[in-house]
Every structure is written in C-alpha cells, then in structure tokens.
Amino acid sequence: MHIVCCLKQVPDTADVKIDPETNTLIREGVESISNPYDLVALEQAVRIREKYGGMVSAVSMGPPQARAVLREALAQGADQAFLLSDRAFAGADTLATSYTLAQSILALDRQMPVRLVFCGKQAIDGDTAQTGPGIATRLGYSQFTYVLGVDRIDPDMGEIQVRRKVESGQEVLRGPLPALLTVELELAEPRRASLPGLMASLRQEVPAWDSRAIEAEADQLGLKGSPTWVKKIGAPPARASGPSFNASSEPGQAVSDALETLLNDADFAADLNLQP
Numbered sequence: 686m687h688i689v690c691c692l693k694q695v696p697d698t699a700d701v702k703i704d705p706e707t708n709t710l711i712r713e714g715v716e717s718i719s720n721p722y723d724l725v726a727l728e729q730a731v732r733i734r735e736k737y738g739g740m741v742s743a744v745s746m747g748p749p750q751a752r753a754v755l756r757e758a759l760a761q762g763a764d765q766a767f768l769l770s771d772r773a774f775a776g777a778d779t780l781a782t783s784y785t786l787a788q789s790i791l792a793l794d795r796q797m798p799v800r801l802v803f804c805g806k807q808a809i810d811g812d813t814a815q816t817g818p819g820i821a822t823r824l825g826y827s828q829f830t831y832v833l834g835v836d837r838i839d840p841d842m843g844e845i846q847v848r849r850k851v852e853s854g855q856e857v858l859r860g861p862l863p864a865l866l867t868v869e870l871e872l873a874e875p876r877r878a879s880l881p882g883l884m885a886s887l888r889q890e891v892p893a894w895d896s897r898a899i900e901a902e903a904d905q906l907g908l909k910g911s912p913t914w915v916k917k918i919g920a921p922p923a924r925a926s927g928p929s930f931n932a933s934s935e936p937g938q939a940v941s942d943a944l945e946t947l948l949n950d951a952d953f954a955a956d957l958n959l960q961p
C-alpha cells in the first residue's frame with residue numbers, strides 16, 4: 686500500500702507575531718519544527734505500512750530549510766521524501782497549497798498507486814484546517830477529518846473504517862480507498878527515532894520537485910493561484926478575566942453572588958431584555 690504523508694514546517698510557537706505592514710508571519714528568530722499533528726499522521730502511516738506492507742512517502746511544500754521536517758520523517762520511518770520547492774509556489778493560500786500538494790500526490794501515484802494520504806488536522810501557524818480537505822476534493826478521494834482512530838483497513842475490498850471526533854462524542858465512518866485522513870493529536874504517539882534511523886535519514890537523498898516535476902499549471906500556483914486577499918491580520922485584544930466566586934466554603938452564597946453580579950451587568954441584562 687502506498688501512503689503519502691504531508692508535513693509542514695511551522696514556527697515553534699503558538700504565539701505567532703504578525704508583520705503589520707505585510708500582514709504575513711514574522712519567521713525571523715523563531716525556531717522551526719515539524720507541525721505536531723503531522724508527526725502523529727506520519728506515525729499512523731508508518732504503523733499501517735508495518736502492518737500491510739508498501740511504502741510511505743513524505744512531502745512538504747516550503748523553502749529549502751523545510752528539508753529538516755522531511756529528514757525527521759525519514760528518521761521516523763518514511764521510506765522516501767520529496768521537498769516541493771519553487772519560487773512559483775511562494776505566497777500560496779490554502780487553495781494553491783492544496784493544488785500543489787495534490788499535484789505531488791498524483792506524481793507519487795505514477796510511481797505506485799496511492800491508497801491513503803495523511804495530513805494533520807491543522808497547521809499550528811496557519812490554523813485553517815483547509816489544506817487536507819482541499820487535497821481530497823481535488824483528487825476525488827474519500828475524506829475523513831478529525832480522525833481519532835483507524836479501526837480497520839481492508840486493502841482487498843478497498844475500504845477503511847475510522848473513528849472521528851464530533852461535538853457530541855465520536856462517529857464511526859466507513860468509506861472507499863483511496864482516502865485522505867486529517868488527524869487529531871490523540872490518534873497516536875509519534876515514536877522516537879532510533880540512532881541508526883537518524884544516521885540513515887542524514888544520508889538519504891531528499892529530491893526537490895519544482896512545478897515541472899509535478900506537472901502543475903503555472904496559474905494555479907503561489908500568489909497567482911491564490912484568490913485570498915489578506916486585508917488585515919492580528920490577534921484579538923487580550924481580555925481581562927472576569928470576577929471569581931469562591932464556592933469551596935459556601936457554594937450557595939457563591940451562586941447568589943455570581944447571579945447578582947450577572948444581573949447587575951448592563952450588557953448581560955440587555956441580552957436578556959432585563960432592566961438592571
């Protein structure tokens with residue numbers, strides 16, 4: 686079974702800073718890591734390869750330094766890795782990103798038919814969670830998001846059954862292969878790379894693929910292929926915490942104090958159509 690895992694290099698912080706002039710992320714001085722969700726996705730891909738055989742291919746779209754996430758993927762069990770790097774890919778929104786990644790999956794499919802694609806649920810910098818579903822839609826694959834568990838794969842029947850997170854609990858879904866899964870952190874704990882694995886990953890070649898290698902249409906790539914215009918981007922102002930009520934000694938008193946405070950709050954009263 687050929688499994689593809691998409692990994693993104695992200696800044697090692699959830700507290701990303703925005704350049705107010707360009708409305709883009711300030712990456713200088715921030716260390717980069719593999720998106721944590723993607724390492725979980727890779728772990729699951731490797732476990733499936735260990736059970737059913739086949740090959741795990743890792744891909745990342747990014748500048749040359751994104752090779753680091755691919756070396757980590759190789760050390761953790763991927764069989765081969767490709768860096769999608771081309772000036773034409775720069776400035777991509779999620780539409781263009783999913784197009785580029787989908788084209789690379791088609792190129793990998795020509796090597797060996799792809800049955801599964803793994804993505805993280807979201808990248809911890811962009812946070813849109815749109816890339817995985819975008820790839821699945823472009824490729825016409827079944828799509829399972831927020832996956833917590835892979836219960837069963839039947840390669841002969843060409844079927845997969847997964848558990849996914851929904852607001853009220855979990856949902857069990859079955860669908861045909863090829864399929865794309867976006868995964869939650871709870872799905873699997875990424876293994877530690879072994880020393881021989883690390884050494885081998887440093888020796889292994891990580892080819893760079895440009896737009897020609899993935900047979901991409903120039904007008905669907907990067908800034909040209911990105912209909913999204915970011916007008917303004919920023920963090921919402923920090924909110925001060927509200928009043929607290931100590932319910933440990935007299936819970937009843939704490940509840941009445943809380944209610945009184947709420948009822949004296951003009952905004953709350955207005956929402957309920959009450960007079961304070």
Ligand SMILES: Cc1cc2nc3c(=O)[nH]c(=O)nc-3n(C[C@H](O)[C@H](O)[C@H](O)COP(=O)(O)OP(=O)(O)OC[C@H]3O[C@@H](n4cnc5c(N)ncnc54)[C@H](O)[C@@H]3O)c2cc1C
Nearest residue numbers: 691746776778779782804805807808811812813814815816
């Ligand atoms: C108008 C616009 C311009 C932008 N310009 C730039 C820019 O110049 N430079 C820049 O770095 N970013 C830019 N971005 C951000 C970029 O579009 C997103 O980082 C990218 O599309 C992925 O979206 P996301 O980070 O929300 O990932 P999500 O959709 O949250 O990611 C989900 C999963 O998709 C996979 N994935 C996502 N991105 C990649 C990737 N690159 N390689 C492999 N797998 C991936 C991973 O498995 C990940 O867990 C721009 C965004 C917009 C809207």
